[in-house]
Amino acid sequence: MQLFRMQVESEGKNGLSVYVENHYISCGRPGIGDMGRLTKTELEQKLAAGYGLDGPELEREAEAHYRFAQVMQDGDYIIVSDGERMYLGDLGDYYYLDDFDNAEAQSGHRRGVTWLRSLNTEELHPELIRFLEQAGKLGMFERPVSKEQLDRLLLRNQAPAGARLVDEATVQEALAILKAAMRSEDAERREQAAIAILQLAGMERQADKV
Incomplete structure (x- = not known):
């Protein structure tokens, strides 16, 4: 609109x-x-x-x-x-x-x-x-x-419409760290990294819809 x-x-x-x-x-x-x-x-x-x-x-x-x-x-x-x-x-x-x-x-x-x-x-x-x-x-x-x-x-403290709160370079750096953690020998660490990646993917999908 x-x-x-x-x-x-x-x-x-x-x-x-x-x-x-x-x-x-x-x-x-x-x-x-x-x-x-x-x-x-x-x-x-x-x-x-x-x-x-x-x-x-x-x-x-x-x-x-x-x-x-x-x-x-x-x-x-x-x-x-x-x-x-x-x-x-x-x-x-x-x-x-x-x-x-x-x-x-x-x-x-x-x-x-x-x-x-x-x-x-x-x-x-x-x-x-x-x-x-x-x-x-x-x-x-x-x-x-x-x-x-x-x-x-309509809210002063919100980011402008369409703006991302985290720049793409930072997102990619964080994603690389999480991917490396998924190859860890520690099963709990691998699980936490996988959950974090899935959450990030969900946030990106939601941002693309806005």
Whole structure:
């Protein structure tokens, strides 16, 4: 799954409180129409014509709109923050509400969210904090994450997702010692070495699954 971040207002029609209470998020300028049916080029054309955007600003806006409607997928994760509060959610599909696609409501573009928990910055891993501090309203984490990897990122004292706690050279050195011990004349030592090797193999298999 992918992990996304989104900056929102604290209160108001599209504030964090509204999103949390009603189990959805919204992103996208009004008057564009159903973004699930538009290519990125078509989004750029509509943003340029409707809002006078051009250059890098137009590219950033079009990318954010396209990402919200078509890159995000059902089952991906999102962290939504208003600068003080943060919530982790499980994303649903994009859907378009024509009645809310106007300057007053400004919430025609939506995704359902199953909120999983609130977050505290002090508890998060530094790698995740750096991601959340990046500029822009909507961002995507640099790599896909599994449930286990996300759990690691939510704990400050855990290793970064995908990282190994012991380097490969040390593992190979320890394995060589254990293999030598398995050839010992001492039966108990051979048994202990065999058990240690099997445990190491099990740990490696588990790490590969994460």
